[in-house]
Amino acid sequence: MTPITLPTAQGHITIRSGRKVELPSGRTMTLKRFRSSVYFVVRWPDSPGAQQALTELGLSSADVQALTSAADEDVVLRQVLAPARERVRCARCGRVLWDAKSIRLGMGPECRKK
Numbered sequence: 001m002t003p004i005t006l007p008t009a010q011g012h013i014t015i016r017s018g019r020k021v022e023l024p025s026g027r028t029m030t031l032k033r034f035r036s037s038v039y040f041v042v043r044w045p046d047s048p049g050a051q052q053a054l055t056e057l058g059l060s061s062a063d064v065q066a067l068t069s070a071a072d073e074d075v076v077l078r079q080v081l082a083p084a085r086e087r088v089r090c091a092r093c094g095r096v097l098w099d100a101k102s103i104r105l106g107m108g109p110e111c112r113k114k
C-alpha cells in the first residue's frame with residue numbers, strides 16, 4: 001500500500017502498509033490502536049479516557065474532529081478509520097483496498113486487469 005499522509009495541526013500522520021501509523025510526535029502505533037483511540041475521542045469526548053487517548057495520539061480534539069469529518073468525504077481515510085470488518089474489499093480476491101480508485105470501483109488494480 002502507498003503510505004497515506006494525513007495533515008494535522010500538530011504535524012503529519014503517516015499510515016504505512018495498512019498496519020503501522022506514525023504519529024506527529026514520531027511515535028508509532030498499530031492501525032487498530034490508532035482507530036480505537038480516534039473512536040474513543042469521538043464517542044466519549046469529555047471522558048478521562050478521551051484525554052488519555054489524545055495524549056497517546058499526540059493530537060488535539062480539534063485534530064481528531066477534523067480527521068473524522070474529512071473521513072466522510074475521503075474514501076481512503078474512511079477506509080483507514082473503519083473497523084476491519086467494515087472495510088471495502090476487492091470483489092474478486094477479497095483483499096482490503098487502500099487507494100481511492102480501487103475503493104470506488106470495489107476491485108484492486110491486479111484483479112481489474114483479469
Ligand SMILES: [Zn+2]
Pocket residue numbers: 090091092093094095107108110111
Ligand atoms: Zn483483487
